[in-house]
Amino acid sequence: MESPFLEAHGLLKYIGLFLGGVCHQFPEHSISIAGVQLPLCARCTGTYLGTVIGLVNFWWRGRSRASWLPPMRVLAVLVLFFAFWAIDGVNSYFNYLSGRVILYVPSNLLRLTSGMVNGLSLSILIFPMFNFILWRKPERQRVVRGFRELTAILLQVVALVLVLRADIGILLYPFALLNLVGVLWMLTTVNSMIVMILLRRENCAERWHQALLPLSLGLLLSIAEVGSIAILRYVLAPALVPPTL
Numbered sequence: 001m002e003s004p005f006l007e008a009h010g011l012l013k014y015i016g017l018f019l020g021g022v023c024h025q026f027p028e029h030s031i032s033i034a035g036v037q038l039p040l041c042a043r044c045t046g047t048y049l050g051t052v053i054g055l056v057n058f059w060w061r062g063r064s065r066a067s068w069l070p071p072m073r074v075l076a077v078l079v080l081f082f083a084f085w086a087i088d089g090v091n092s093y094f095n096y097l098s099g100r101v102i103l104y105v106p107s108n109l110l111r112l113t114s115g116m117v118n119g120l121s122l123s124i125l126i127f128p129m130f131n132f133i134l135w136r137k138p139e140r141q142r143v144v145r146g147f148r149e150l151t152a153i154l155l156q157v158v159a160l161v162l163v164l165r166a167d168i169g170i171l172l173y174p175f176a177l178l179n180l181v182g183v184l185w186m187l188t189t190v191n192s193m194i195v196m197i198l199l200r201r202e203n204c205a206e207r208w209h210q211a212l213l214p215l216s217l218g219l220l221l222s223i224a225e226v227g228s229i230a231i232l233r234y235v236l237a238p239a240l241v242p243p244t245l
Helices: 010-019 042-060 072-098 108-134 147-165 169-198 208-240
Strands: 030-033 036-041 066-068 139-142
Touching: 010 036, 010 169, 010 208, 030 042, 030 108, 030 169, 036 042, 036 169, 042 072, 042 108, 042 147, 042 169, 066 108, 072 108, 072 147, 108 147, 108 169, 169 208
Parallel strands: 066 139
Antiparallel strands: 030 036
16 A cells, blocks of 8 residues: 555655655554644554653653663553453454454544553653663663552543544654654664664663764664565555456
8 A cells, every 4th residue: 555645745745755654544543633633553553652651750760771671560451451452453354354343342532542642651661671782781660650650641642632522633744753763763773772682782881972983773673674675565565456347
């Protein structure tokens, strides 16, 4: 399927075409603001916004170098979040393929919500691993300390879902940019860890400027990965369109 952003204009066109490398962008599965589709589908929008919410909370709470996972009771809740995301995804996929209701009627609200808690869970798990690999002396504190903190973050998730559903036109570009930031932050975090392991630079950084090399390489890899897939989609999409009978 060709990206629906081929016909878009301005900055939204370029963000949408680039993010076509990570998302199918089906219009019927996407959130629209003021009648304009966001660059990611509802589930991907939720996932990457969830990672941003997690990152902002870690920094705001002074956990930018926290290297310990949450306690087991919080991890158990995250497992439930992953299960919700997986079940909703499978249900939606089979509904898309067959046109029949399998477990329940899919909706963009459910896709967005399951994506949000999935993205938040990913950030809670990946961020302490990143800190453990990056810093020479990672801080021995939990990235989320308990249910109270998790509940506070979940209230922010609910608020963001409500804002997205409010269809406020002025927020189109901020949310489009947050889509882009979320994708690049998550992929850069993962790619930077891979770079540090391959270059044998684990536990080398004491200050953020000493982390610039792995972070820069991780960012370049992320842009190359997403951009390559987006270009491949653009090249192959016309050939994959079924012929008209």
